[in-house]
Amino acid sequence: MNAPVSSQRVEFKARVRNALSDVNLQRAMAKARGGFVDKRREARDALPEFDAIRDAARDIKDHVLANLDSYLELYEQKVRENGGHVHWARDADEACQIIADICKQAGARTVTKGKSMVSEEMYLNPVLEASGIKVVETDLGEYIVQLAGETPSHIIAPAVHKTREQITELFHQHHSPLGYTDRVTQREALVNEARSVLRERFVSADVGITGANFLIAETGSNVIVTNEGNGDLTSSLPKVHIVTAGIEKVIPSLEDLSVLLRVLARSATGQEFSAYTSIYSGPRRSQDGEGPEEYHVVLLDNGRSTMLGGVYQPMLRCIRCGACLNHCPVYSAIGGHSYGWIYPGPMGSVLTPLLNGFDDSVDLPNACTLNGRCKEVCPVRIPLSDLLLEHRLEQHQRKLTSPLGRKILGAWAWLAKRPRLYQGVMALPLWVAYRLGHQSGVLRRLPGLSGWTESRDFPTPARRSFMRQWQSGHRP
Amino acid sequence: MSVVASEDFFSVKYPDISARMVQDKCADIADTKADTILGGDLGCLLNIAGRLRREGRSTRVFHVAEVLAGMTDGPAIGEGDDPQ
Numbered sequence: 001m002n003a004p005v006s007s008q009r010v011e012f013k014a015r016v017r018n019a020l021s022d023v024n025l026q027r028a029m030a031k032a033r034g035g036f037v038d039k040r041r042e043a044r045d046a047l048p049e050f051d052a053i054r055d056a057a058r059d060i061k062d063h064v065l066a067n068l069d070s071y072l073e074l075y076e077q078k079v080r081e082n083g084g085h086v087h088w089a090r091d092a093d094e095a096c097q098i099i100a101d102i103c104k105q106a107g108a109r110t111v112t113k114g115k116s117m118v119s120e121e122m123y124l125n126p127v128l129e130a131s132g133i134k135v136v137e138t139d140l141g142e143y144i145v146q147l148a149g150e151t152p153s154h155i156i157a158p159a160v161h162k163t164r165e166q167i168t169e170l171f172h173q174h175h176s177p178l179g180y181t182d183r184v185t186q187r188e189a190l191v192n193e194a195r196s197v198l199r200e201r202f203v204s205a206d207v208g209i210t211g212a213n214f215l216i217a218e219t220g221s222n223v224i225v226t227n228e229g230n231g232d233l234t235s236s237l238p239k240v241h242i243v244t245a246g247i248e249k250v251i252p253s254l255e256d257l258s259v260l261l262r263v264l265a266r267s268a269t270g271q272e273f274s275a276y277t278s279i280y281s282g283p284r285r286s287q288d289g290e291g292p293e294e295y296h297v298v299l300l301d302n303g304r305s306t307m308l309g310g311v312y313q314p315m316l317r318c319i320r321c322g323a324c325l326n327h328c329p330v331y332s333a334i335g336g337h338s339y340g341w342i343y344p345g346p347m348g349s350v351l352t353p354l355l356n357g358f359d360d361s362v363d364l365p366n367a368c369t370l371n372g373r374c375k376e377v378c379p380v381r382i383p384l385s386d387l388l389l390e391h392r393l394e395q396h397q398r399k400l401t402s403p404l405g406r407k408i409l410g411a412w413a414w415l416a417k418r419p420r421l422y423q424g425v426m427a428l429p430l431w432v433a434y435r436l437g438h439q440s441g442v443l444r445r446l447p448g449l450s451g452w453t454e455s456r457d458f459p460t461p462a463r464r465s466f467m468r469q470w471q472s473g474h475r476p
Numbered sequence: 477m478s479v480v481a482s483e484d485f486f487s488v489k490y491p492d493i494s495a496r497m498v499q500d501k502c503a504d505i506a507d508t509k510a511d512t513i514l515g516g517d518l519g520c521l522l523n524i525a526g527r528l529r530r531e532g533r534s535t536r537v538f539h540v541a542e543v544l545a546g547m548t549d550g551p552a553i554g555e556g557d558d559p560q
Contacts, residue, residue: 013490016492016493020493020496330493330497334493366489366490367486367490369497438556438557440556441529441551441554441555441557444530451487451489452526454491454495455495455499455527456487456523456526456529457527457530457554458522459525459529459554460556
């Protein structure tokens with residue numbers, strides 16, 4: 001039990017060290033840092049009822065989660081009425097198998113994909129590629145990440161960790177054989193080059209796979225929001241459209257959608273609305289000129305249903321806007337890949353242990369300063385930092401933390417419950433620290449706390465503690 | 477004032493991340509040209525004051541309560557006994 005835990009810890013810390021010394025990553029993150037935050041603030045300030053809409057959004061999600069079974073059944077019924085198929089997948093493997101089978105039946109050689117974190121969660125691309133299918137990511141960020149052979153480092157900005165220079169090199173390397181031999185460096189030129197490469201892929205794709213921002217129970221529709229329109233080309237051009245979504249994505253009605261859309265884009269990118277908001281309700285009907293002949297929805301559980309009814313249930317409200325990542329100082333310092341799985345930042349640190357296993361993610365809930373900005377900005381008011389504390393408690397109870405750490409915590413807790421003794425015991429080290437450092441005001445080294453003193457001084461305590469002064473009647 | 481990494485021994489458990497965060501924070505503080513910084517969390521204040529001192533900066537750091545109690549004539553955090 002102990003060995004994998006400690007090796008995982010080393011891995012996390014090693015990833016963090018690499019991230020902190022990765023010049024390109026740090027440049028890219030520094031550039032992204034302020035943008036998302038400022039834009040969200042402006043969008044919020046321009047909508048006085050923003051907080052009230054957040055409450056309404058939370059209530060919609062809570063209502064769905066309390067009645068998830070009925071809404072999922074209604075949704076399934078409506079999709080069938082529209083001529084679509086619904087497939088239920090207990091876990092990632094089942095979901096991949098279902099999708100691979102649909103692709104095989106369709107005789108697919110090329111598959112285009114809209115951005116879908118759930119498909120990342122199920123490791124879909126390698127499974128499809130193993131059966132000889134060419135998979136093309138069509139969201140610009142996902143496309144960049146796919147060319148680089150990486151995974152997204154942000155749930156809405158997959159390539160946020162890349163600098164423009166790196167993208168120039170990637171495009172040059174992968175597009176030269178296609179005839180794009182010039183090295184393009186300007187933002188617009190890069191986008192245009194990707195667009196013209198992707199156009200051909202869209203047209204030649206046999207199957208299109210998208211995620212879903214929402215599933216509408218009353219109409220059996222899936223909703224995707226994008227800024228590039230790639231989701232629409234992926235959904236409507238190929239003869240088969242497959243939607244992948246977690247079971248928590250269902251909401252009752254279009255009316256509810258209008259509430260959730262008002263907080264989604266504002267929280268994510270600071271836009272009032274994304275450039276494209278598209279609602280799909282099944283395959284092409286006889287009177288339609290265009291659209292897919294087949295429409296499939298693959299609903300993934302993968303651990304979500306075990307969160308229902310427990311302390312972590314609020315996490316299922318998440319609408320994947322990325323605001324918690326954008327406002328997290330730890331995420332901004334170490335980037336998404338340091339977290340080790342698909343979902344990074346605060347939402348990832350809550351979800352990863354639940355969906356991907358507690359043992360392999362011990363660091364995540366701890367690598368947080370509990371500053372609470374994530375909870376402050378969450379559009380559906382998920383108490384993220386409280387849930388991270390919940391995880392710490394659970395780690396402690398499951399003995400996933402280090403034995404020494406637990407002993408120290410236990411001793412400290414015992415002492416802290418005995419205030420007199422606590423003051424007595426603390427008096428000596430505080431006095432020593434005072435004597436050693438009171439002239440300069442700081443200690444430059446502290447035995448056992450080199451993690452602190454390596455990069456900062458330790459301010460010395462006052463000659464007499466607040467408690468001592470208070471007890472002796474001193475009042476400022 | 478926004479966020480600094482020190483809560484819950486974070487800086488001892490993850491010194492690399494914490495160091496980066498407090499460096500960024502102190503650079504932001506320097507940019508504001510403020511001569512005094514106030515905060516409400518002791519861990520944060522120790523962290524910032526410790527880093528500012530290490531960088532040799534003279535920015536003073538107080539808890540909000542010290543200001544309310546009129547104690548800013550005395551030493552700030554990390555200034556020792558002698559306010560000079």
